[in-house]
Amino acid sequence: MNDISQWYEILGVSRTASPKIIKAAYRELAQLWHPDRYIDDPELKARAEIEIKEINQAYSEIKTYLAEKISDTFQPDHHRAKIHKTKQTPEFYYQQGVILAEEQNYDNALFSFAQAIKLNANYLEAYQYRGFILSKLGFNLRADAEFKKAHQIKLRSKIKQPQHHRHHQYASSGNQQSSEAFTEQSTEQSTEQSGVQMQTSLPLKYWQTIGVTNQPCKSLVIGQAGSIAGINGSKDIELWQGNTGQPLGSLQGHTDTVSCLAVSPSGQTLISGSKDLTIKFWDLRTKKIRRTLNGQFDGHLSEITTLAVSPDNQILLSCDQDNSLKIWDINHARVIKNISFSANVTCLAINPNGQLFCSGGLEPQIRIRQIKDGQVIRSINNNSGVMSLAFSPDGKLLATGGFNRNLKLWEIATGRQIHTFIGHSDRISKIIFSNDGKTLISSSWDQTIKLWELTTGKEVATIQAHCDQINSMEIASNNQMLVSSSSDRTIKLWQFETPRYK
Numbered sequence: 001m002n003d004i005s006q007w008y009e010i011l012g013v014s015r016t017a018s019p020k021i022i023k024a025a026y027r028e029l030a031q032l033w034h035p036d037r038y039i040d041d042p043e044l045k046a047r048a049e050i051e052i053k054e055i056n057q058a059y060s061e062i063k064t065y066l067a068e069k070i071s072d073t074f075q076p077d078h079h080r081a082k083i084h085k086t087k088q089t090p091e092f093y094y095q096q097g098v099i100l101a102e103e104q105n106y107d108n109a110l111f112s113f114a115q116a117i118k119l120n121a122n123y124l125e126a127y128q129y130r131g132f133i134l135s136k137l138g139f140n141l142r143a144d145a146e147f148k149k150a151h152q153i154k155l156r157s158k159i160k161q162p163q164h165h166r167h168h169q170y171a172s173s174g175n176q177q178s179s180e181a182f183t184e185q186s187t188e189q190s191t192e193q194s195g196v197q198m199q200t201s202l203p204l205k206y207w208q209t210i211g212v213t214n215q216p217c218k219s220l221v222i223g224q225a226g227s228i229a230g231i232n233g234s235k236d237i238e239l240w241q242g243n244t245g246q247p248l249g250s251l252q253g254h255t256d257t258v259s260c261l262a263v264s265p266s267g268q269t270l271i272s273g274s275k276d277l278t279i280k281f282w283d284l285r286t287k288k289i290r291r292t293l294n295g296q297f298d299g300h301l302s303e304i305t306t307l308a309v310s311p312d313n314q315i316l317l318s319c320d321q322d323n324s325l326k327i328w329d330i331n332h333a334r335v336i337k338n339i340s341f342s343a344n345v346t347c348l349a350i351n352p353n354g355q356l357f358c359s360g361g362l363e364p365q366i367r368i369r370q371i372k373d374g375q376v377i378r379s380i381n382n383n384s385g386v387m388s389l390a391f392s393p394d395g396k397l398l399a400t401g402g403f404n405r406n407l408k409l410w411e412i413a414t415g416r417q418i419h420t421f422i423g424h425s426d427r428i429s430k431i432i433f434s435n436d437g438k439t440l441i442s443s444s445w446d447q448t449i450k451l452w453e454l455t456t457g458k459e460v461a462t463i464q465a466h467c468d469q470i471n472s473m474e475i476a477s478n479n480q481m482l483v484s485s486s487s488d489r490t491i492k493l494w495q496f497e498t499p500r501y502k
Contacts, residue, residue: 004065010058019066026059027342035338052340053301056322064141090120097129106133124153128426132403135362135385147427151445151469154426203451203496204463204482210245210491212238217485219260219472223284224267226476228483230491231258237272237282242481242493251282253289262307262316267477271316273304279318279328293328298335300324308348308357315371317357319345325359327374337374349389349398356412358398360386366400368412380415382408388430393437397454401428407442409454419457423450430473432482443484445469449494465492 008015011025033051038044097112113130116123131146212232220230226242235256239248256276263270269290270282277300279293293299293316302321309316309330316328323341325348328334343362350357350371358368366380366389385403392399397418401407407421407428426445433440439460440452447470451460466486473484482494 004061007058007061007065010054011062022059022062026055029055030340030342034340049301052324053322063139066139090116090123090126093119094123094126094129097126101129101133106137109133122153122156124150127153132385135403136364136383150426155468203461204449205495207481207493207495208245210240210493212485212489212491216468216471216487216489217491220474220483220485220491221261221263221270222267222474222476222481222483223263223270226481227284228491229261229263229270229284230472230485231261231272233257235274235276237261237270239284239287240491242476242483245493249287251287253280253282254278257303259303259305260307262309264309264313265311266313269313271307271309273307273318275303277301277304279304279307279316291333293333298326298333300326306345306348308350310350310354310371311352312354315350315354317348317350317371319348319359325374327371336372339369339374346385346387346402347389349391351391351395351412352393353395356395358389358391360389360400360402366398366410368398378412378415380410387428388442390431390433390440392433392454393435397437399431399433399440401431401442403427405444405446407431407440407452409440409457419454421450421452421457421459423459423462424448426469429470432473432475435479441473441475441482443470443473447486449473449482449484465494466490 005015011022011029013022013025030052033048033055035045035048035052038048093112093116097109097116100109100112110130110133113126116126127146127150131143131150134146135143212230214234215232217230217232220228222228222242227248228240228242230238232238235254235258237251237258239250240246241248251270254272254274254276256274258272258274260273261270268284270284272280272282277294280289281291282288283290300318300320304318304320306319307317314330316330317325318328319325321344323344325339325341325345326335327337329336341361341363345359345361347360348357355371356368356377357371358366360366362385364381364383366382366386367376368378369376382400386400387402388400390399391397396412398410398412399407400410405424405426405428408417409419409421410416411418421440424442424444424446428442428444430443431440438454440454442450442452447464447466447468449463449465449470452458453460465484466488468486468488470484470486473482475482480496482496483491484494485491
């Protein structure tokens with residue numbers, strides 16, 4: 001189906017309909033064909049799952065089509081147009097765009113950022129902010145294009161500026177104060193071998209590097225005895241021994257790209273989601289498949305994008321590209337609840353007692369739900385796309401990070417924001433709490449790993465960990481080893497040096 005008119009027909013609106021009318025039509029149809037309405041009628045439920053997939057795709061295609069016309073359709077208001085005639089610097093347009101975005105005047109903000117880019121084709125911040133707005137508005141494909149362009153500009157700038165001359169800056173709790181330049185390691189040789197710039201007093205010590213030969217490792221988990229499992233855009237799952245970095249072969253069984261991983265609380269079972277619409281459970285000792293979840297009625301209808309397993313190993317959460325979340329009873333291999341979202345879900349987290357879970361993504365709300373039935377107990381307005389979530393060890397706090405480069409700490413009981421951690425210069429890919437709940441660890445596309453003190457919101461340390469964006473980060477169950485993967489085609493292993501992590 002290539003004709004855009006056919007997507008409009010599915011939603012029952014004309015091509016001249018406003019975005020507001022299109023969104024209203026989509027919501028009405030999505031509610032009508034929500035599979036949860038037909039739980040007691042398997043035949044209608046199966047039809048509803050097909051209908052909702054087509055409705056979601058139609059809405060996505062229309063949003064993409066409209067996004068491609070943004071540059072032509074977004075025009076400034078009369079007042080702004082007068083200002084444009086008197087100010088012609090890219091910095092002026094960028095600052096104007098920021099002000100407009102904060103006022104939620106997104107149409108004119110996009111126009112201002114476009115003007116800044118027109119005058120300076122390498123205006124990194126303008127591309128990043130424009131990508132954030134587009135993702136917030138639901139234009140995901142256009143947003144990704146903006147973020148990719150920004151990343152290319154960053155790479156070019158780093159080629160021009162040698163790594164050993166770069167100074168790294170950070171801010172703590174909104175103060176925006178520059179740090180001292182990072183000290184080099186004791187010898188030039190040790191720096192080149194590790195590919196890491198760090199202070200000698202940092203609580204995280206570089207251990208070793210694993211080279212990934214084919215494609216960058218997109219996601220990884222740590223299993224029993226420190227074994228590492230990672231995916232790189234193929235249908236196989238690669239394994240390494242954490243202590244030595246030696247390859248342990250691969251897990252083969254999926255028929256299409258493996259897109260997400262999770263590991264059981266014991267570390268003995270690996271769980272994988274794939275573009276082949278299946279979820280597989282693997283025994284890491286025998287490398288054999290224990291179980292496969294799929295099926296016409298319970299299975300996903302599009303690529304599975306994120307997974308999470310409960311601490312008691314009884315419940316599995318899975319999301320797909322159609323913005324559908326499923327709550328699985330693992331023992332009985334059946335779906336307890338289906339939940340639909342209006343935008344992509346990028347991350348999931350289950351609290352330590354296994355009673356609640358949280359979902360985050362491109363919706364402006366972060367939702368905390370009961371795991372037994374999916375009932376929402378709290379919605380938190382975040383106003384930014386989320387890429388990672390983490391519950392504190394006591395289950396009282398929630399940490400979030402994503403597109404706007406800031407980490408936020410929330411009190412679950414009240415939904416109150418406690419801290420904002422400012423310091424990363426690109427989107428945040430992963431957040432982890434230390435086992436004592438006093439420190440937060442974050443990784444970012446800005447190539448750094450940062451450690452933060454929860455009680456004060458201050459930055460403890462920054463490590464220039466990789467020479468390209470960090471895609472994933474995990475901590476071993478003994479809290480003594482941290483593993484990070486990057487688009488620089490390496491996996492790096494780190495050891496904690498202070499008692500707080502032991």
